[in-house]
Amino acid sequence: MPAHSTQIIDLQQVKVACRSCTLHELCLPLGIEGEELERLDRIIRRRRPLARGEHLFRRGDAFRALYAVRSGAVKTYTLDEGGREQVTGFHLPGELVGLDAIGEGRHPLAARALERTSVCEIPFERLEPLTAEIPGLRRQLLRLMSRELVEDEAHLALLGQRDAEGRLAAFLLSLSQRYARRGFSAEEFRLPMSRTDLASYLGLAVETVSRLFTRFQAEGLLEAERKRVRLRDPGGLRALAVGAGARSSSRHGSGASC
Amino acid sequence: MPAHSTQIIDLQQVKVACRSCTLHELCLPLGIEGEELERLDRIIRRRRPLARGEHLFRRGDAFRALYAVRSGAVKTYTLDEGGREQVTGFHLPGELVGLDAIGEGRHPLAARALERTSVCEIPFERLEPLTAEIPGLRRQLLRLMSRELVEDEAHLALLGQRDAEGRLAAFLLSLSQRYARRGFSAEEFRLPMSRTDLASYLGLAVETVSRLFTRFQAEGLLEAERKRVRLRDPGGLRALAVGAGARSSSRHGSGASC
DNA sequence: CGTCGCTTTGAGCCATATCAATACGCGTGG
């Protein structure tokens, strides 16, 4: 198996087939084997890596393919009329990008690489019919979409009811878990995004995020230098993420019978 | 075609088959006809209507079925450790509820009726294999999930970058559009949810929402009495929803090449 | 070695949460 070639040219790259990809267990091929996996593999294009800042697609672009992040990281965001950017998600290796474009045939968000990033391109027109024939693929696609809904819902709950420190704490813990699931350290990792992107994702001002990092560090919760983070007291962070900072009501909504 | 029977018993109810359902164009059957539609129809169970406040499912319940709202309205929400409720979505007739449970086999959110509500129950174990055989069904399921992602993303952008009045204005307009698509008036409609639920959904305090209604009314943007709303100046609302109240940065995030 | 962009730090203010109390509707029971 060829090592990750750093200089990949934009030809047909048979290297890193799904079967030998380390992300097999997280990505679309989960639960698919043998001949079926071959068929999926054949429709996937490995493109040249994206440089930091390069777009995978922009808002409004026609939907052609889903993208699986192979290495690096991608952010998705909207740009509203005033040019303000709202980051809606970060995508790590093994995750799909572009699922939200299936409905209307256009990308409602832009996606851009946060660092040097390689992706697998999965043309939807070829993937979709394949799901009819490969039950495992069909189910996995649904599972991944469903999980993205769950993630968005968690993000929503974060923005809706946590205060600033709760948001950052929850974010760091969830990122930690995502890295752990990929076989990296849960305690020490690199934040692929800028403070600005992070602030946008968390619905906060950059300055607030910066101050929180300083404070968390002073309280012994973590060590942070630039993009490297080491969680010193995950339990303490969890306490902040979960119990602490509340917002709005504690009363029940409408509805009678319980 | 039998009229909507108000007293439906929990037997096999052949009434309101998909083919004669007015929501045909919004719901799962879109694009499916004839014999295929019959097959889908046969796996759907029409249950007795839910009373206001009744749960469709709770967080953590095993995932058995998707639910299509036929009449009424449903809210989905999480209950965090402290008992605080975060409303993540409202579902109107023709919309599916429960898609986020496919991934893990459990419902990550609870769903409860905001008013007397009837739903179609679609057992997932039977639906899933059917999508292999009915291309239109497969595509429509993906489309609906994808659209829910888009909705969540819009909600996210709302919480992340709009101020209070922008959030309420945007919400009212989107609700107006949803009613319009269902053949109801875009100007005058009923809010199925309590102020508390609305506040939670918008990430605001109930008091703030209440004050906003009062203010919008004073400014001639709308008339509101209790749950009835009449939009007087949709353009004005749009201006608030779009241009006005900003939050956080206007600078670009990371990334070099544009 | 200088420039540029990102991050951090500081000071002040404002939008919105909170706390508190009243008004209103609706459903209930007499």
Place this chain on the structure above:
DNA sequence: CCACGCGTATTGATATGGCTCAAAGCGACG
């Protein structure tokens, strides 16, 4: 049909978390 009581909504007063504006560090990169 009306009075009562509770839950929901509105309104007022105050506190404060986080945003804004401003400026200085600090790396990275050419």
